[in-house]
Amino acid sequence: MALITHMNTPSSHNNFMNYSYFSNILPDYFHSKIMISSSNDPSSASSLYSAGKSNTFNLFNFLSEIQMIELLLAVVVFIVIHCLRQKKHQGLPNWPFVGMLPSLIVGIQGNMYEWISEVLHRQNGTFTFKGPWFTNLNCVVTSDPRNLEYLLKTRFPNFPKGDYFRSTVRDLLGDGIFNADDEIWVKQRKTASLEFHSAKFRKMTTDSLLELVHARLLPVLEDSVEKSCTIDLQDILLRLTFDNVCMIAFGVDPGCLSPGLPDIPFARAFEAATEATIMRFVTPTLIWKAMRFLDLGSEGKLKESIKGVDDFADGVIRARKKELSLDETKHRSDLLTVFVGMKDEEGRPFSDKFLRDICVNFILAGRDTSSVALSWFFWLLDKNPEVEERILAEICEIVSEREGEEVTGNDFVFRPEEVKKMDYLQAALSEALRLYPSVPVDHKEVLEDDKFPDGTVLKKGTKVVYAIYAMGRMEEIWGKDCREFKPDRWLRDRRFISESAYKFTAFNGGPRLCLGKDFAYYQMKFAAASILLRYRVAVVENHRVVPKMALTMYMKYGLKVKLFRRDTSQIQKYLKGKKYY
Ligand code: HEM
Secondary structure (H helix, E strand, O other): OHHHHHOOOOOOHHHHHOHHHHHHHOOHHHHHHHHHHOOOOOOOHHHHHHHHHHHHHHHHHHHHHHHHHHHHHHHHHHHHHHHHHHHHHHOOOOEOOOEOHHHHHHHOOOOHHHHHHHHHHHOOOEEEEOOOOOOOOOEEEEOOHHHHHHHHHHOHHHOOOHHHHHHHHHHHHOOOHHHOOHHHHHHHHHHHHHHHOOHHHHHHHHHHHHHHHHHHHHHHHHHHHHOOOOEEHHHHHHHHHHHHHHHHHOOOOOOOOOOOOOOOHHHHHHHHHHHHHHHHHHOOHHHHHHHHHHOOHHHHHHHHHHHHHHHHHHHHHHHHHHHHHOOOOOOOOOHHHHHHOOEOOOOOEOOHHHHHHHHHHHHHHHHOHHHHHHHHHHHHHHHOHHHHHHHHHHHHHHHOOOOOOOEOOOOOOOOHHHHHOOHHHHHHHHHHHHHOOOOOEEEEEOOOOEEOOOOOEEOOOOEEEEEHHHHOOOHHHHOOOOOOOOHHHHEEOOEEOOOOOOOOOOOOOHHHOOOOHHHHHHHHHHHHHHHHHHEEEEEOOOOOOOEOOOOOOOEOOOOEEEEEEOOHHHHHOOOOOOOEO
16 A cells, blocks of 8 residues: 555545545456555565566556546546536537437426426527437427417428328328328318318207217216216216217217216227327337337237227228218218218229228317317316306306296207307317417428528428427416416407417417317317306316326326306306396
């Protein structure tokens, strides 16, 4: 030890003082050399001399190795400081090899959408996420309304859904509207748009909704009141909109929302297929492709559930074609019937596979978006009873205008023109969608090199994520009270005023604006008003409400509520000159 302590060098002094520390961390190789050099066996002078020489040599080696370690440590410290300082410029630390992945892993442990909003807030609305080297996780994330307008409208053709998205969801969605670009998309969009605006289609959608709400939803709710039990309102609303959209797409009612809330194989297969498809977005492409080849894990489940969806679709398509050949479809106005009667460019009828894709895509689009929006709406009402009071007042004021009719609780049905007049209710639903958009993030791909209005350079093939959830919480758009639930921000002179689609992007914007937007508002208003007129919806105390990480903003643990019948006097005070039973 003495020998070592004599040999001080400016850079090594402090380290040698702490030999015991180093002896713990240095490899055995160093350790044995130190032990040799510190031995003081006096038996041989020459051996002492040669030992001294070799000791000096070993020590020299050791010192240079120590310096290497110091150098390495210095490099590591430099990289750590450099990466952490990048947080200031790039929003997140960017590490060698793994990029920003560690921050993402930490971020998704909590509320991922809040985490994205916070990073975007720090970065003035746009940042570039760098994934691990050799992966395809790199993307530009934005919530800047100028970029949104550029992306969704101004340069729409340069930002398609893209190959990555299309190949990931192809097994489930095929060439349907949600998963199509270019001509295939244009054709479906035009046909569906014509149909969505036809009087026959509108009547079919409102009639089917009325039937579902009055014959199925309200009885199920009433049953829970009679039994005084708690229910998962999100599950019930999901069943309602699933049945409703199947009637719109296929002209068939699967019966998910029925007494006893039965398990419906088609609905189960659809749900499982969607969940397994989402898994592909968090699994490296090579791995899920290998799993698909071997029928393993979620890929095995996906194949099985897609078969369940296909079997159901095939049965309906075959039956509809038969009806068409017998000229028995005149009473029908669902999408399948419209597309079955059409021909492609070569004058041939569409293939069964393409018909299946069209219907499956519409079901996906309209299946859960309105129901999760309604779930967040009822949860927000529970926290804001003054808003609930005002909705009730508005509903009652509107029905008070009916000539010579009384309002009888259970049989009372809102008319379409009354639903349209419910501006405050529409404002409250929009406010819920602003804070909890059903599609919290969406994405596009860059076709050719481009540049956002905020200066962000976009290289061909880059993925662009637009953070709809974060946009609803931007002070620059909504003001200082952006996190508060205030339906009044949507009203001028008691009339609902819509906001630019590039600031309120819950329904997307530009040529790919949600096709079902008007119907969705009607559906949500009709269902909400029908429930609120009859019941107070109380969220079960301490029930945990957090978003689930999925394509749609589900509540992770559902929405556990208890319903209470409305007190007649509560309604009566708002009904001018009418009687409420
Ligand atoms: C609150 C309810 C709803 C919300 C928030 C909503 C939101 C959206 C969003 C964000 C998109 C763009 C998705 C994308 O391209 O990646 C979209 C597209 C679409 N939505 Fe909705 N939607 C709702 C209800 C509905 C309903 C009830 C239907 C049908 C009955 C529907 C039909 C569609 C269709 C067909 C598209 C594809 C449009 C296209 O790509 O050209 N939506 N919707």
